[in-house]
Amino acid sequence: MKLFADDVKVYLEVVENAEVTKPQSAVDLVASWASQWQLQISVRKCSALTGGRSSIDASYCINGFSLPCGTQCRHLGVTITIHLSSSQHINEITAKAHKRANCIIRCFASRDVKLLARAFTVYIRPILEYNSVIWSPYLKKSLKSR
Numbered sequence: 001m002k003l004f005a006d007d008v009k010v011y012l013e014v015v016e017n018a019e020v021t022k023p024q025s026a027v028d029l030v031a032s033w034a035s036q037w038q039l040q041i042s043v044r045k046c047s048a049l050t051g052g053r054s055s056i057d058a059s060y061c062i063n064g065f066s067l068p069c070g071t072q073c074r075h076l077g078v079t080i081t082i083h084l085s086s087s088q089h090i091n092e093i094t095a096k097a098h099k100r101a102n103c104i105i106r107c108f109a110s111r112d113v114k115l116l117a118r119a120f121t122v123y124i125r126p127i128l129e130y131n132s133v134i135w136s137p138y139l140k141k142s143l144k145s146r
Contacts, residue, residue: 001026001030004076007075007076008030009075010023010026010027010030012026020058023048023058023060024058024060024061027060027061027062027067031062031063041062041063043062043063043065043067046062046067047067047068047069047070047073048060048067048068048069048070049069049070049071049072049073049080049082050069050082051082051083051084052082072088076131077130077131078131078134078135079092086135086136087141089135090135093127093128093130094128096127097124097127097128100123100124100127101120101124104116104119104120104123104124
């Protein structure tokens with residue numbers, strides 16, 4: 001289990017079909033703990049992500065609400081896929097940075113290099129560097145410039 005501020009991530013290894021109830025039990029324990037401490041769980045922000053080679057198909061719920069199961073989820077602003085690939089996240093942040101760079105170019109009348117460099121440093125660089133230690137590209141195709 002990983003805790004950060006008001007975020008909780010539960011990681012479990014399910015090897016056999018008999019262990020498919022382990023994640024639901026863990027979710028129930030978290031929900032029970034939250035209820036005991038009078039904390040509400042925002043179910044709409046919750047999701048289940050199954051990774052690996054297993055073909056175990058299960059659904060999980062919190063307080064009667066079914067959790068969506070997908071191929072990716074966001075945690076602290078970083079997109080995580082079932083293959084633990086950072087490609088989806090890199091594509092998202094580069095698209096966001098590109099849009100913001102276009103806005104800067106369109107909105108700034110001045111073409112002063114120092115002013116534009118400062119604007120890019122303040123408004124674009126944080127998007128590209130946020131949590132880069134976590135999603136740092138390691139594949140050759142991710143490192144190529146576009």
